[in-house]
Amino acid sequence: xxxxxxxxxxxxxxxxxxxxxxxxxxxxxxxxxxxxxxxxxxxxxxxxxxxxxxxxxxxxxxxxxxxxxxxxxxxxxxxxxxxxxxxxxxxxxxxxxxxxxxxxxxxxxxxxxxxxxxxxxxxxxxxxxxxxxxxxxxxxxxxxxxxxxxxxxxxxxxxxxxxxxxxxxxxxxxxxxxxxxxxxxxxxxxxxxxxxxxxxxxxxxxxxxxxxxxxxxxxxxxxxxxxxxxxxxxxxxxxxxxxxxxxxxxxxxxxxxxxxxxxxxxx
Amino acid sequence: xxxxxxxxxxxxxxxxxxxxxxxxxxxxxxxxxxxxxxxxxxxxxxxxxxxxxxxxxxxxxxxxxxxxxxxxxxxxxxxxxxxxxxxxxxxxxxxxxxxxxxxxxxxxxxxxxxxxxxxxxxxxxxxxxxxxxxxxxxxxxxxxxxxxxxxxxxxxxxxxxxxxxxxxxxxxxxxxxxxxxxxxxxxxxxxxxxxxxxxxxxxxxxxxxxxxxxxxxxxxxxxxxxxxxxxxxxxxxxxxxxxxxxxxxxxxxxxxxxxxxxxxxxxxxxxxxxxxxxxxxxxxxxxxxxxxxxxxxxxxxxxxxxxxxxxxxxxxxxxxxxxxxxxxxxxxxxxxxxxxxxxxxxxxxxxxxxxxxxxxxxxxxxxxxxxxxxxxxxxxxxxxxxxxxxxxxxxxxxxxxxxxxxxxxxxxxxxxxxxxxxxxxxxxxxxxxxxxxxxxxxxxxxxxxxxxxxxxxxxxx
Numbered sequence: 046x047x048x049x050x051x052x053x054x055x056x057x058x059x060x061x062x063x064x065x066x067x068x069x070x071x072x073x074x075x076x077x078x079x080x081x082x083x084x085x086x087x088x089x090x091x092x093x094x095x096x097x098x099x100x101x102x103x104x105x106x107x108x109x110x111x112x113x114x115x116x117x118x119x120x121x122x123x124x125x126x127x128x129x130x131x132x133x134x135x136x137x138x139x140x141x142x143x144x145x146x147x148x149x150x151x152x153x154x155x156x157x158x159x160x161x162x163x164x165x166x167x168x169x170x171x172x173x174x175x176x177x178x179x180x181x182x183x184x185x186x187x188x189x190x191x192x193x194x195x196x197x198x199x200x201x202x203x204x205x206x207x208x209x210x211x212x213x214x215x216x217x218x219x220x221x222x223x224x225x226x227x228x229x230x231x232x233x234x235x236x237x238x239x240x241x242x243x244x245x246x247x248x249x250x251x252x253x254x255x256x257x258x259x260x261x262x263x264x265x266x267x268x269x270x271x272x273x274x275x276x277x278x279x280x281x282x283x284x285x286x287x288x289x290x291x292x293x294x295x296x297x298x299x300x301x302x303x304x305x306x307x308x309x310x311x312x
Numbered sequence: 313x314x315x316x317x318x319x320x321x322x323x324x325x326x327x328x329x330x331x332x333x334x335x336x337x338x339x340x341x342x343x344x345x346x347x348x349x350x351x352x353x354x355x356x357x358x359x360x361x362x363x364x365x366x367x368x369x370x371x372x373x374x375x376x377x378x379x380x381x382x383x384x385x386x387x388x389x390x391x392x393x394x395x396x397x398x399x400x401x402x403x404x405x406x407x408x409x410x411x412x413x414x415x416x417x418x419x420x421x422x423x424x425x426x427x428x429x430x431x432x433x434x435x436x437x438x439x440x441x442x443x444x445x446x447x448x449x450x451x452x453x454x455x456x457x458x459x460x461x462x463x464x465x466x467x468x469x470x471x472x473x474x475x476x477x478x479x480x481x482x483x484x485x486x487x488x489x490x491x492x493x494x495x496x497x498x499x500x501x502x503x504x505x506x507x508x509x510x511x512x513x514x515x516x517x518x519x520x521x522x523x524x525x526x527x528x529x530x531x532x533x534x535x536x537x538x539x540x541x542x543x544x545x546x547x548x549x550x551x552x553x554x555x556x557x558x559x560x561x562x563x564x565x566x567x568x569x570x571x572x573x574x575x576x577x578x579x580x581x582x583x584x585x586x587x588x589x590x591x592x593x594x595x596x597x598x599x600x601x602x603x604x605x606x607x608x609x610x611x612x613x614x615x616x617x618x619x620x621x622x623x624x625x626x627x628x629x630x631x632x633x634x635x636x637x638x639x640x641x642x643x644x645x646x647x648x649x650x651x652x653x654x655x656x657x658x659x660x661x662x663x664x665x666x667x668x669x670x671x672x673x674x675x676x677x678x679x680x681x682x683x684x685x686x687x688x689x690x691x692x693x694x695x696x697x698x699x700x701x702x703x704x705x706x707x708x709x710x711x712x713x714x715x716x717x718x719x720x721x722x723x724x725x726x727x728x729x730x731x732x733x734x735x736x737x738x739x740x741x742x743x744x745x746x747x748x749x750x751x752x753x754x755x756x757x758x759x760x761x762x763x764x765x766x767x768x769x770x771x772x773x
Binding site: 135162165169190241280286 | 514
């Protein structure tokens with residue numbers, strides 16, 4: 046495993062960085078190596094705080110990435126590790142709300158190759174909310190050792206999202222990962238993540254409600270998470286219902302909004 | 313328009329009622345099925361000659377078995393505590409002399425500036441010394457305990473033990489991970505309270521916060537060890553037989569932890585009935601065995617746990633130091649202990665013990681120094697290493713006997729959390745109500761238990 050992220054550069058003094066080109070939201074189950082990847086990229090050069098009003102740690106770091114003709118400063122936000130985003134726990138709520146309302150350019154989902162089944166729920170739930178996604182298949186060395194063989198191309202064709210096998214602890218293939226992420230962010234690759242299918246009767250109800258909601262709030266027409274929003278309304282999610290009632294959803298949220306200043310941090 | 317929206321919500325609600333609120337279950341079920349279909353097509357399993365994997369499996373089986381887990385847990389925890397307590401005394405005395413050195417420098421400096429003597433005494437004897445003593449007694453055990461503990465945690469050992477304990481804790485409505493937060497509590501209850509963040513479910517987390525205090529922290533161990541060694545061990549073994557004595561003393565210590573555990577479980581059960589409305593949901597997962605990351609261990613144990621607890625402790629030590637200085641300068645301590653005496657006597661304690669605990673609010677570590685200060689009528693905290701000399705002071709000046717020893721021991725395990733922990737509970741729960749409950753609940757438990765034990769049992773022996 047020699048190949049490491051040779052184009053990544055750890056930023057020594059993060060205070061001097063006011064210019065951030067792109068923001069990555071790091072998503073994943075607990076214990077999949079999310080923080081290992083985070084530490085690898087940022088060199089533990091991090092800011093730790095709490096999410097507003099929550100006793101959930103907010104961790105973010107910065108790194109620089111060089112391409113042949115440019116270099117970019119990335120901010121990376123380590124979202125709390127969760128199994129799903131049904132929003133039972135404070136962690137799930139933080140992750141869900143950030144994915145839905147936060148500003149980021151891409152959601153990087155870290156997967157545990159030795160335990161894919163448990164990981165994919167979060168993957169599909171994230172697909173529901175945003176289409177700017179990339180998957181990092183971590184611990185492929187361990188999977189190989191355990192005799193688990195994953196046909197990555199096939200999985201890619203089923204999920205319709207780029208999957209990069211990595212080893213976060215050594216940094217193996219992280220270069221390719223960030224490069225691919227950059228291509229997605231810059232729109233060089235367009236992605237339409239696979240959606241799981243609902244039972245037909247539910248599908249019908251969703252469609253019916255969707256038409257009515259769009260009548261009330263037409264700006265949601267092209268929102269990537271429209272179906273997800275309808276499902277939340279169907280479930281009686283007070284927070285989301287309130288946001289729709291107030292028409293408070295930023296239409297371009299989670300899509301290409303660049304965070305120019307890191308001042309909004311709670312430290 | 314607005315009315316239109318309410319209609320949509322109403323409609324959604326009707327659908328929800330019609331389907332009996334089962335949308336989510338249906339979706340999850342469907343999702344699982346689709347995931348299985350996808351993965352069946354993508355993943356293949358191959359037999360491997362993976363020796364490491366096999367060893368891992370057997371180690372896992374052993375650790376998650378009831379006997380293996382509890383055995384490993386007991387050995388590990390006693391080793392960690394033993395290393396902590398034997399190493400801490402040494403570093404503490406080093407730190408102590410360092411602070412004394414600074415103190416003499418400060419005095420010279422104040423003298424040079426011609427600062428009035430009363431103010432010098434207030435700043436140095438009151439503020440500086442109390443901060444110095446809190447740092448000197450709290451810092452060393454934490455810098456030893458937390459890296460060791462974090463190492464075990466990082467290794468993946470502790471989560472397996474939590475799984476083992478889950479059954480016991482579940483039966484009282486608590487979370488298996490509470491056993492981990494309780495172990496952190498052995499190091500420091502404030503850190504224990506912070507560590508309850510690993511419990512995601514709100515109800516179980518609150519239970520873990522409110523009961524963490526029943527685990528004796530580093531600051532309470534010296535007192536518990538002192539009492540079991542010089543008051544309880546001689547009851548059974550004569551002083552000439554040190555081996556039997558130390559066995560009795562250790563048994564008494566284990567017993568005191570056990571009492572703390574029993575109270576934790578009882579109070580947890582009560583709370584879980586009371587907190588039903590908070591809702592609960594959790595998954596307990598075993599992480600893979602990992603090669604511990606030294607940097608991370610140092611970071612978590614030193615920054616997250618030690619420094620942060622110490623900062624709060626110092627913050628709380630200042631007012632306490634001022635309080636001690638004032639009562640000593642106005643010679644109030646005798647008056648206060650006399651007032652408190654009849655109250656203390658109800659519970660097999662005395663006024664001096666109660667006042668010592670009031671003085672020691674910021675850190676349990678200073679209970680013994682405060683007791684010695686009050687009994688010997690000194691102006692400052694008295695630190696004595698030899699247990700026998702402490703024994704003499706307590707028995708001669710304080711009329712202690714083994715019954716007092718047992719009462720103080722029980723009080724030490726059950727009484728209110730230190731102010732550092734209280735502050736931490738407030739920060740974590742963001743609720744004044746729960747902070748007050750977390751303070752009052754153990755105090756009531758301590759006094760009522762002592763009242764019963766002393767008046768109905770010890771008094772008649």
